[in-house]
Amino acid sequence: MIRTGQKGLITIFLLLPILLSAQWLETKIYIPDTLCGNNYPSVFTNNPINNKIYVGGDGDFINIIDGVTMEKIAKVPVGYSPNAICYNSLNNKIYCANVYITVIDGVTDMVTDTIYPGVVSHDLVYNSLNNKIYSAHKYENSVTVINGTNNNVINTIPVGDTPEALIYDSLNNKIYCANWGDSSVTVIDGAGDSVITTIPVGTNPYALTCKTLNNKVYCANHSSDNVTVIDGAGDSVLTTITVGSLPCALAYNSLNNKLYCADDNITVIDGVSDSIITIVPVGNDPSVLAYNPLNNKVYCTVGNNVKVIDGANNNIITTVIMREPLTNIFYDFFNNRIYCGIYLHVPVINGASDSLETIIPVGYYRPGQLVYDSINNKIFSANSESDNVTVLDGATNRVITSIPVGNYPWALVYNPISNKVYTSNFASYNISVIDGAGDSVITTIFVGSRPWALVHNLLSNKIYCANVDYNRVIVIDGAGDSIITIIPVGDNPRRFIYNFLNNKIYVTNSLSNNVTVIDGADDRVIAMIPVGEGPCELGYNSLNNKVYCANNDGHSISVIDGSGDSVIATILLSGGPSAFTYNFLNNKIYCIDDDSVVVIDGTSDSVNTSI
Numbered sequence: 001m002i003r004t005g006q007k008g009l010i011t012i013f014l015l016l017p018i019l020l021s022a023q024w025l026e027t028k029i030y031i032p033d034t035l036c037g038n039n040y041p042s043v044f045t046n047n048p049i050n051n052k053i054y055v056g057g058d059g060d061f062i063n064i065i066d067g068v069t070m071e072k073i074a075k076v077p078v079g080y081s082p083n084a085i086c087y088n089s090l091n092n093k094i095y096c097a098n099v100y101i102t103v104i105d106g107v108t109d110m111v112t113d114t115i116y117p118g119v120v121s122h123d124l125v126y127n128s129l130n131n132k133i134y135s136a137h138k139y140e141n142s143v144t145v146i147n148g149t150n151n152n153v154i155n156t157i158p159v160g161d162t163p164e165a166l167i168y169d170s171l172n173n174k175i176y177c178a179n180w181g182d183s184s185v186t187v188i189d190g191a192g193d194s195v196i197t198t199i200p201v202g203t204n205p206y207a208l209t210c211k212t213l214n215n216k217v218y219c220a221n222h223s224s225d226n227v228t229v230i231d232g233a234g235d236s237v238l239t240t241i242t243v244g245s246l247p248c249a250l251a252y253n254s255l256n257n258k259l260y261c262a263d264d265n266i267t268v269i270d271g272v273s274d275s276i277i278t279i280v281p282v283g284n285d286p287s288v289l290a291y292n293p294l295n296n297k298v299y300c301t302v303g304n305n306v307k308v309i310d311g312a313n314n315n316i317i318t319t320v321i322m323r324e325p326l327t328n329i330f331y332d333f334f335n336n337r338i339y340c341g342i343y344l345h346v347p348v349i350n351g352a353s354d355s356l357e358t359i360i361p362v363g364y365y366r367p368g369q370l371v372y373d374s375i376n377n378k379i380f381s382a383n384s385e386s387d388n389v390t391v392l393d394g395a396t397n398r399v400i401t402s403i404p405v406g407n408y409p410w411a412l413v414y415n416p417i418s419n420k421v422y423t424s425n426f427a428s429y430n431i432s433v434i435d436g437a438g439d440s441v442i443t444t445i446f447v448g449s450r451p452w453a454l455v456h457n458l459l460s461n462k463i464y465c466a467n468v469d470y471n472r473v474i475v476i477d478g479a480g481d482s483i484i485t486i487i488p489v490g491d492n493p494r495r496f497i498y499n500f501l502n503n504k505i506y507v508t509n510s511l512s513n514n515v516t517v518i519d520g521a522d523d524r525v526i527a528m529i530p531v532g533e534g535p536c537e538l539g540y541n542s543l544n545n546k547v548y549c550a551n552n553d554g555h556s557i558s559v560i561d562g563s564g565d566s567v568i569a570t571i572l573l574s575g576g577p578s579a580f581t582y583n584f585l586n587n588k589i590y591c592i593d594d595d596s597v598v599v600i601d602g603t604s605d606s607v608n609t610s611i
Helices: 007-015
Strands: 043-047 052-056 061-066 072-077 084-088 093-097 101-105 111-115 123-127 132-137 142-147 153-158 163-169 174-179 184-189 195-200 205-211 216-221 226-231 237-242 249-253 258-262 266-270 276-280 289-292 297-302 305-310 316-321 328-332 337-341 345-350 356-361 369-373 378-383 388-393 399-404 409-415 420-425 430-435 441-446 451-457 462-467 472-477 483-488 493-499 504-509 514-519 525-530 535-541 546-551 556-561 567-572 577-583 588-593 596-601 607-610
Touching: 043 084, 043 328, 052 084, 052 093, 052 337, 084 123, 084 132, 093 123, 123 163, 132 163, 142 163, 163 205, 174 205, 174 216, 184 205, 205 249, 216 249, 249 289, 258 289, 258 297, 289 328, 297 328, 369 409, 378 409, 378 420, 388 409, 409 451, 420 451, 430 451, 451 493, 451 504, 462 493, 462 504, 493 535, 504 535, 504 546, 514 535, 535 577, 535 588, 546 577, 546 588
Parallel strands: none
Antiparallel strands: 043 052, 052 061, 061 072, 084 093, 093 101, 101 111, 123 132, 132 142, 142 153, 163 174, 174 184, 184 195, 205 216, 216 226, 226 237, 249 258, 258 266, 266 276, 289 297, 297 305, 305 316, 328 337, 337 345, 345 356, 369 378, 378 388, 388 399, 409 420, 420 430, 430 441, 451 462, 462 472, 472 483, 493 504, 504 514, 514 525, 535 546, 546 556, 556 567, 577 588, 588 596, 596 607
C-alpha cells in the first residue's frame, strides 16, 4: 500500500515501473509556473521604451515583468546568479553580469550576445553620453569598458583594491569607482577611459551617489562611519560628514536638495552646507534606499519592512510590511511603483498610495510532499518554504492555483470520503483543511506545537496528526474537522501507516525506539512495540498483513505482524533504511538504504537483492 503525503515514498515510487512497465519523463512542472527562476530577487533595471522590468537574483534566469500589468512575460537564461544589471538606452539593450555578461534585446527579450571579459563582473554602469558600459571586477582590481553598439570589450582600466561600486556622473562625464580594499575612489574619464585621479576617502567605501544641483559626489564609508563629499568638477574632497554606524546606502532627494544615508538609522544631510539636518529613527539597521521624485518620498528597507519617509519634512509616513527580509528595492519612474525583492517573490508598492499592489512569484517554490486527489484528478504540492499548497491538473500537468496556508506546510493527506486535503503547518501549529473541489481553505485546526505527520483512517473517516514536541497524536473528525481526542504516544512521533485490514494506525516514535499501535475504532493505544534504534519510516504489506519499520540509526528493518502487533523478524542492513513502497503484484517491499534500494520478499522477509 502506497501512502500519500510521504516525501521519501514519492522518490521510491519511481522504482515500480521496473516491474510494471516502461516509463519515461513526460514533462517537468515548475511551481508556481514556468516563468519563475529567481529565489532571491536582488538586481533590477527597467526598459522605459518597452515598459518592462528586468529582475535577477539567485538563479540562472532574468525574469521580465510587464510594467503595466505587473505580470511575468518571459524569463531569459543568463548564467548563475547575476550580480548586476543595467540598461543601454541608446540601443535598447539590457546587460546582465556574472561570470560573463549577457546582452538581452529590449524588444524581443532574446539573448543577442555574450561578453567574456575574462573575469567575474560585480557591478555595471552605463555611460549614456558615449554609449559605453563599465564593469567592475572586485577580485581583479579592474574595470572593463564595453562598446554599447557592438558589445566589444574596448578597454580594461586598472583601479584600486577591490572595486565595490560604480556610478556615472552625466554632468561631468565621469565614472566613479569605490574601492573597498584600499579606501579610495578612482575617477575615470568617460570619453577617453583613462584614470583622472584617485581620491583617498574613509575606510571601506561601499556606496556612491552624485547630485547635479551642487555638482558633488558622495561616498559612504562603511567602516569609518562617515560620508566623503567630493567636488564633481575638481575631484577633491570638500568635507567629511560623520554619520551613524556602518553606512551602506545613499539616496539623493533632487526636489529638496537633500542626501539620505542608511546607517543604524537614516541620516539626512543638507545638499548645500553638507551638514546633518536630522536623523530619522527607522531602527534595526536599514540597508537599501530608493527615492520617488514624483511624490517626494524615500523608501528604506528595514528587515521585513519598507519605511516610507516624507521628503519634505523627513517624517515617517507609513510602514509597508513584507513576509520576508528584503534583498533590494527599485523605483520604476515610468509607472511610479517600487519593486521589492524578498525570498521567492517581488512585492510591488504603489508610489502614490504606498499600498501593496501585488506580489509577483519569481522563485521556485521547492515542493516537498505530494498527494493525489482521485476524485478531481488533481495533485496537491506542499511548498514548505513559501507557505502555500500548489494545485496541479492531473490531465494537463498545469498549475491551477496556489493556496496560502500556515507556516511551513509539511505533510499532506487526502480524505476521499469528504474530498478534502489536509496539510500540517509545522511552524504555525495548525492544520489547513482544503476543499478538493474548490481549492480553497475551508477551515484551520489548531493542534499545538510542530505538527509533523498525517494519515487518514478510511474506515472511520478520521485524520491522525503527530505532534513531535508533545509526544501525542491528535485525532480529527473527517466530516466536521473537529478534534475528537488526543492520544499520548512515544517520544517524537514522526511517521504513520494505516492497516486497513485491522483498522489500526501505527506511528513511529523516533526517540523512544518503539512503535505505538492505535485502534482505529475507539482511538485507544493497544500496543507499544519495541523496534530498532531511530525508527523513521513505515511500510505496509497488505497481502501478508505485515508492517515494516525502518530503523535508520539501527541499520535494520523490524517486521511487525499486523494481527498480533509483535516483531516477527528483523532484517539487518548495511546502511540506514529511510523509505518504503510495496509492489502488490509481486509481493515485494522496496526500501531505500542509503545509496541503494533493497528488495525484500514479502512472504519470507528475506532480502532478494540490492539495487
